[in-house]
Amino acid sequence: MSNPRRILLADADAYFVACARLADPTLADVEQLIVGGRSDRGVVTSASYACRPFGVRAGMPMAVARRLCPDATVVSVSREEIQRRHDMVAAVLQRFAPEVVAASVDEFYLDMSGTERLYGGETLAVTAARIREAVREETEISLSIGGGAGKTVAKMAASLAKPGGVHVVAGGEEGTFMRRFAVAEIPFVGPVFAESLARRGVRTVEQALRIDQATLGHWVGESRARWLYQRLRGVDDSPLREEAKNRSLGRGRTFAFDHTEMETLRSELLRLVTELGPTLRSEGVRAGTVALTVRDGDFTDRRAQRALPDAVRSDRAIYRAALELLSKLRTDRAAPTRAMTLTLSHLHPDGAPRQLALFGSDAAADPEREERLSDAVDRLRARHGAGAVLPARVVGARPDEQTSRFGPPRKG
DNA sequence: TCTGGGGTCCTAGGACCC
DNA sequence: TCTGGGGTCCTAGGACCC
Numbered sequence: 001m002s003n004p005r006r007i008l009l010a011d012a013d014a015y016f017v018a019c020a021r022l023a024d025p026t027l028a029d030v031e032q033l034i035v036g037g038r039s040d041r042g043v044v045t046s047a048s049y050a051c052r053p054f055g056v057r058a059g060m061p062m063a064v065a066r067r068l069c070p071d072a073t074v075v076s077v078s079r080e081e082i083q084r085r086h087d088m089v090a091a092v093l094q095r096f097a098p099e100v101v102a103a104s105v106d107e108f109y110l111d112m113s114g115t116e117r118l119y120g121g122e123t124l125a126v127t128a129a130r131i132r133e134a135v136r137e138e139t140e141i142s143l144s145i146g147g148g149a150g151k152t153v154a155k156m157a158a159s160l161a162k163p164g165g166v167h168v169v170a171g172g173e174e175g176t177f178m179r180r181f182a183v184a185e186i187p188f189v190g191p192v193f194a195e196s197l198a199r200r201g202v203r204t205v206e207q208a209l210r211i212d213q214a215t216l217g218h219w220v221g222e223s224r225a226r227w228l229y230q231r232l233r234g235v236d237d238s239p240l241r242e243e244a245k246n247r248s249l250g251r252g253r254t255f256a257f258d259h260t261e262m263e264t265l266r267s268e269l270l271r272l273v274t275e276l277g278p279t280l281r282s283e284g285v286r287a288g289t290v291a292l293t294v295r296d297g298d299f300t301d302r303r304a305q306r307a308l309p310d311a312v313r314s315d316r317a318i319y320r321a322a323l324e325l326l327s328k329l330r331t332d333r334a335a336p337t338r339a340m341t342l343t344l345s346h347l348h349p350d351g352a353p354r355q356l357a358l359f360g361s362d363a364a365a366d367p368e369r370e371e372r373l374s375d376a377v378d379r380l381r382a383r384h385g386a387g388a389v390l391p392a393r394v395v396g397a398r399p400d401e402q403t404s405r406f407g408p409p410r411k412g
Numbered sequence: 413t414c415t416g417g418g419g420t421c422c423t424a425g426g427a428c429c430c
Numbered sequence: 431t432c433t434g435g436g437g438t439c440c441t442a443g444g445a446c447c448c
Contacts, residue, residue: 015448037416037417039416041415041416042415043415043416043417044416045417045448059415059416059448060414060415061413061414062415063413063414063415064413064415103447103448104418104419104447104448106448107448187447188445188446190445190447191446192444192445223422242420244419244420245420246421248419249418250417250418251417251418253416289440291441299414301443301444302443303442305440305441305442306440306441339416341417341418343419
């Protein structure tokens with residue numbers, strides 16, 4: 001048998017709150033700090049530890065958080081700041097581990113297998129503590145680090161280490177370690193899965209260990225049973241880096257009010273296109289499929305998608321396809337719209353040969369000309385700021401934003 | 413309490429092909 | 431005329447993650 005793997009999960013403590021304080025030093029002494037969206041209809045992205053005794057948690061509706069913790073200061077953080085700090089942390093981690101994989105914006109898996117000699121035989125916990133200290137010194141971000149033979153155990157160990165600690169599960173102890181948890185605490189066991197087990201009286205790992213795999217298979221299906229059976233015993237051979245099969249890019253927005261006017265929805269859709277199109281092009285890909293999801297006022301999510309005969313990359317081509325989807329969704333059900341998300345998938349490298357449609361779906365459209373136009377707009381924005389060029393309909397729909405949109409171009 | 417925004421993966425039915 | 435099984439693609443919906 002080969003040596004067990006040595007996996008660490010480094011998880012940033014209240015990451016968005018930390019970024020908010022670093023971006024705005026006046027927040028450094030504000031103990032009760034909540035990061036969330038600007039909208040009153042948003043949720044908590046991250047809450048400082050001082051807010052947590054009040055019951056404030058990530059994902060909680062902002063209205064509830066304000067009621068629980070009325071003295072808290074609520075701020076938002078730019079995506080750029082979040083990404084910048086993420087890159088800084090990653091750079092430090094890469095000095096310590098041969099393989100570092102970002103699992104999300106505030107979590108990194110490190111494969112420390114085979115580094116025993118490199119670290120002079122010190123324990124994994126000691127190495128983890130040194131990594132924690134180096135990241136704190138160089139980036140001012142506090143990590144909690146969990147360790148073990150697989151990703152699941154490492155992640156659950158990190159939850160015990162929080163905030164700002166290290167917890168490493170010794171090789172061979174994984175099974176014992178798991179026995180202290182509820183099944184719902186295992187990553188990827190969500191509320192629905194947990195409830196289907198709870199209905200059979202199984203809530204804790206201890207209880208689940210008494211169920212044989214065939215019975216679990218009857219309850220939740222064979223593949224999930226096999227998966228759970230292993231996780232319950234601390235067994236997890238999954239590789240650090242899982243190949244994403246169908247990558248996608250999306251942009252969405254929850255509106256301040258539910259919208260019923262098609263004209264308003266069209267201009268909101270155009271806004272999403274003008275945000276998403278540049279991202280698509282900067283990634284150097286085309287999209288083969290366009291999907292639109294609307295959330296109705298009653299919280300019903302409905303989705304329409306279309307595979308395109310030619311993969312697209314211009315704003316106009318994306319907008320044309322998305323508008324058809326919007327019309328379809330509105331025809332199916334004319335309910336007020338609370339939120340809208342535009343998603344592009346089946347992404348191909350831009351250089352890949354395009355399928356040439358024998359019969360163009362729109363005789364008036366000239367794809368190449370439209371792509372050159374989008375490229376030109378991207379260049380203008382890069383030079384003069386994101387607000388420099390906006391479609392007329394978007395500007396017209398938001399008179400309150402016109403002054404800032406049309407302010408003097410930044411020197412650059 | 414009243415529910416964000418960014419994603420990935422899975423399932424299931426229907427169309428279509430061999 | 432009535433019948434098969436497998437494979438792939440598309441679409442829609444949903445679970446789950448941070």
